[in-house]
Amino acid sequence: MMRILYFILALLLIAIVIVLGLQVGSFESDLATIAEAFLNYNPDNTTHYAIVHLRLPRLLLALVVGAALAFCGYLMQAMVNNGLADPYLLGTASGASLGAVLVFFGFINISISGFYMPPVLAMAGAFIVTLVVVILGYRKRQLIPAQLLLAGIAISSLCTAIVGLLTFLSDSEGKLKSVIFWSMGSFERASWTLLPYPAIALIVALILFAFMQKQLNILMLGSERAQALGVQVSYTRWAILATVSIVTGFAVATSGPIGFVGLIVPHVTRGLLGTTGRSNLLFCAFVGGLFMLLCDLLSRIIYPPTGLPIGIITSFFGVPFFVYLLSRKNYKFSS
Amino acid sequence: MKNKTIVYTLHFLCFIVAALTIVGCQQKQEQVGQEQGITITDDLGRKLHLPKQPERVFGFTSAMAEMLFAIVDTANIIARTPDCDYPAAVYTKPVVSNYPVDLEQVLALKPDLIFTSEGMTPLEDAARLQELGIPVYYQKYRTVEDVLKGIEDIGRIMGREQVANHLADSLRKEVQQLEANYRNRPNPLQVLTITWTDPIYVYGKNTLLTDKLRILGAENAVKETFDQPYPALTREYILKLNPDVLMGGTKEKLEQTFFSQYPELRKIKAYKDGRIYAPTGNLIERPGPRIVESIKELEGFLYP
Incomplete structure (x- = not known):
């Protein structure tokens, strides 16, 4: 019963924050204007245009990216059986940053055949780095979680060092601004053409793992016990790896590497629904989306018009809650 | 014996008086030296003391390099930053890193004064250079007139008032003409x-x-x-x-x-x-x- 209540509450809060978010922007717009923009859309009215083509995709992108990162964080924590894991463990974030930075620093044309290249290269960087980490973490036809962790840290550090070197050698302040903005995350690039990529990846992954929640819960007991209980550990791990790299890759490519969400929201989910809840993954995605929506709204209210970099807000508001959660005596990572 | 003591005492007193006089004279000379130097205040309100009129200068920004080449004798400009590309004569000067500031290179060049503008050189860098005996003069611009006044200020500091004022006045006239053309x-x-x-x-x-x-x-x-x-x-x-x-x-x-x-x-x-x-x-x-x-x-x- 409580589970259903939590779901209803999360959905209600998401709807409220979206309605509030639609009212925040440079054009003054009350609820009546927003209703008019959707019910009687006039493309020549710039306020209508801003609400439908700028604000709504931004809010939906925040929702999708927050949900994707929280969902992937939950999967990674289950896979390596460690509460410190997050979606960027495989080097996705640093790989994406390196890809984008290579474009900003002129190694690749900023626009090819009309395509704006930073997100494309970010996606490519995320996949290449993840592939290298997985190859390094693979031994004797098995994925070794500890080795995967170490490989992720090492390759991430290498990518970060290359980004740091390029930043240091930068000959223009503008390039530095791009790198800083990119590395802290933003939803300002949101559009209806960009939104489907992370959204479709997330929806497909959610459907796929809706049938694997039980295996995930057992996997958190450790690989040997999971194997003994009939879970195909190797198959499950490969499924998680492939899903996390694709979903996180799209999220990072569209919004930059936003930290903390993928780490804390899975803990919040387990804190509220327990460690073995049947619908934990879906709830985790909802809470991640809600948290990101709230952070984006706050960032735009605190520092208009652009908003503060979203990664700063997620840390500021996430850490106190995380500390509270960890201090609760009845919370534990796995069953 | 008593006379000898008096003589020795008088000699000693004379020696003390002479010593004090010499020290006093030296101190007076130092004060005069300080009075002979120049104290200038930059656009950020920072007071800078220059022992003499600067002869070895350079700009920490490419815009400042353009200012100096327009006003100062080229021989008095001793360096340029990597971004400086105008006028062509700027390429004859050695390059000095302004970001980050290469303190050793700046010290080796022995400038009397460095010109820069607000926001282009961190104040901490200017303070560090000041500690090393190299004053940094900041200019601040909000209007076109501020830039023209900046030209006149450089002329005054460098003893090139005539060149600077002539340049500023001719530019001012052109600005006034443009302003009149498009007013209201x-x-x-x-x-x-x-x-x-x-x-x-x-x-x-x-x-x-x-x-x-x-x-x-x-x-x-x-x-x-x-x-x-x-x-x-x-x-x-x-x-x-x-x-x-x-x-x-x-x-x-x-x-x-x-x-x-x-x-x-x-x-x-x-x-x-x-x-x-x-x-x-x-x-x-x-x-x-x-x-x-x-x-x-x-x-x-x-x-x-």
Whole structure:
């Protein structure tokens, strides 16, 4: 019963924050204007245009990216059986940053055949780095979680060092601004053409793992016990790896590497629904989306018009809650 | 015996008096020396003491290098920064790193004074150089007139008043003529000038460009004063500004790097009317003796 209540509450809060978010922007717009923009859309009215083509995709992108990162964080924590894991463990974030930075620093044309290249290269960087980490973490036809962790840290550090070197050698302040903005995350690039990529990846992954929640819960007991209980550990791990790299890759490519969400929201989910809840993954995605929506709204209210970099807000508001959660005596990572 | 004691005592006293006199004279000479030096106050209100009129100087910014080459004898300019590219004579000078500041290289050059402008050299770097005995003089510009006064100030400090005042006066006359041509124009053009496309950074209200546009009877489309001189803006904010003119790159370049990324901004008036221009970076960015050239370039864009 409580589970259903939590779901209803999360959905209600998401709807409220979206309605509030639609009212925040440079054009003054009350609820009546927003209703008019959707019910009687006039493309020549710039306020209508801003609400439908700028604000709504931004809010939906925040929702999708927050949900994707929280969902992937939950999967990674289950896979390596460690509460410190997050979606960027495989080097996705640093790989994406390196890809984008290579474009900003002129190694690749900023626009090819009309395509704006930073997100494309970010996606490519995320996949290449993840592939290298997985190859390094693979031994004797098995994925070794500890080795995967170490490989992720090492390759991430290498990518970060290359980004740091390029930043240091930068000959223009503008390039530095791009790198800083990119590395802290933003939803300002949101559009209806960009939104489907992370959204479709997330929806497909959610459907796929809706049938694997039980295996995930057992996997958190450790690989040997999971194997003994009939879970195909190797198959499950490969499924998680492939899903996390694709979903996180799209999220990072569209919004930059936003930290903390993928780490804390899975803990919040387990804190509220327990460690073995049947619908934990879906709830985790909802809470991640809600948290990101709230952070984006706050960032735009605190520092208009652009908003503060979203990664700063997620840390500021996430850490106190995380500390509270960890201090609760009845919370534990796995069953 | 008693006489001897008196004589010795007198000798001793004479010695003390003589010693005190010599020390006193030396102190007096030092005070005179200090009085002979020059104390100047820069645009940030920092007092700088120079032992003599500076002879070995250089600019920590490319704009300042242009100022110095226009006013000071070339022989007195001892270095340039990596960004300095105008006038051609600047290439004859050794390069010194201004970011980060190469302190050892600066010390080796033994400058009497370094010129820079607000925001271009961190105050901590200036303080460190001051500790090493090298004063740093800051200029601050909000208006075109500030730049012209800056030219006169450099002339005064370097003992080149005649050259500097002549240059400033001739530039001032041209500015006044331009101002008279475009005074009281109805519906002034709203101009948005971007400095970077991802994220979108623009020339804010409190930049020199706002005054250049005012002289030409136009306005900076950014009316709000932000903390940063070059604030970041959202697409929605730019849609609301709806500028008549957009500057920051050629139509072709901005189509590829700006409008392809932000197709929503194709709704602004400047895009619809095709009023997109690419000002010369070195002219629009540098507050220096080519400021009138910069204003005239803008004039060509605004009133083709």
